[in-house]
Amino acid sequence: MIKIKHININFKTKRILSNVSLRLFPGELCIMIGENGIGKTCFINTLSNMDNYTHQDWIDDKQHRGGMWWRKDRSTVFVGFQHPVEIPGIIYIHFLRLISKRNNTGNTFTNKLQKLNKFMDVDNNMLYRPMNVGFSGGEKRMFELIQMIITEPSLCFLDEPDSGLDSKKTTSISKILLGFNISNRTFLVVTHNPKLLNHLSPDSIYNLINNKVICFRKKCYA
Numbered sequence: 319m320i321k322i323k324h325i326n327i328n329f330k331t332k333r334i335l336s337n338v339s340l341r342l343f344p345g346e347l348c349i350m351i352g353e354n355g356i357g358k359t360c361f362i363n364t365l366s367n368m369d370n371y372t373h374q375d376w377i378d379d380k381q382h383r384g385g386m387w388w389r390k391d392r393s394t395v396f397v398g399f400q401h402p403v404e405i406p407g408i409i410y411i412h413f414l415r416l417i418s419k420r421n422n423t424g425n426t427f428t429n430k431l432q433k434l435n436k437f438m439d440v441d442n443n444m445l446y447r448p449m450n451v452g453f454s455g456g457e458k459r460m461f462e463l464i465q466m467i468i469t470e471p472s473l474c475f476l477d478e479p480d481s482g483l484d485s486k487k488t489t490s491i492s493k494i495l496l497g498f499n500i501s502n503r504t505f506l507v508v509t510h511n512p513k514l515l516n517h518l519s520p521d522s523i524y525n526l527i528n529n530k531v532i533c534f535r536k537k538c539y540a
């Protein structure tokens with residue numbers, strides 16, 4: 319379990335989130351909602367240590383007491399960005415092979431590519447293009463999920479994985495996430511989309527209001 323207690327997030331002198339506490343259980347599928355600019359992306363970036371926001375935190379976990387283990391052990395964490403960057407010069411399949419090797423889960427790269435075909439309909443030619451260059455918004459989104467499947471993380475932060483997607487693709491994304499949400503894999507998914515919320519039927523919903531987090535939890539965890 320990941321427990322985040324009383325974390326404050328500031329950008330320079332601006333307070334973005336105050337005194338946020340949150341618990342993520344193994345296998346839990348959580349959705350985070352909240353109005354534009356409230357701090358959802360900052361929150362994910364802070365947890366994944368992507369940005370130099372200042373924060374005070376106290377994070378605990380039974381197996382990794384005292385350590386922010388996901389910051390040290392990057393292989394267990396995946397962050398799906400709201401705005402994936404274009405990287406000319408890096409061919410997507412080379413990048414995927416690299417992250418597959420780095421996160422050695424015993425599954426070969428070929429096995430993972432086969433798994434990909436099971437989860438989603440990928441145009442193989444796109445794998446040989448430079449990363450995200452000229453990709454449509456929807457294609458960038460789908461390729462973020464391809465990275466997730468190849469990485470096989472235990473903790474997934476997804477920032478608006480459905481933004482800009484048509485209705486059919488939004489349904490596909492829900493299916494991919496549900497298919498990938500096995501018992502020990504935890505998801506925190508940011509969305510504004512009620513359709514995704516409905517499809518995923520999450521275990522909990524975190525609503526950011528007035529710089530605070532309000533949690534609605536469906537299941538009672540021991």
Ligand SMILES: Nc1ncnc2c1ncn2[C@@H]1O[C@H](COP(=O)(O)OP(=O)(O)OP(=O)(O)O)[C@@H](O)[C@H]1O
Binds near residue numbers: 334354357358359
């Ligand atoms: N680098 C930065 N410089 C200045 N302000 C920033 C920076 N990064 C974040 N902020 C501010 O922090 C606040 C929270 O931004 P954040 O992107 O986390 O919002 P969000 O809840 O994800 O919004 P949305 O739903 O629109 O994506 C915003 O007011 C934003 O302008």
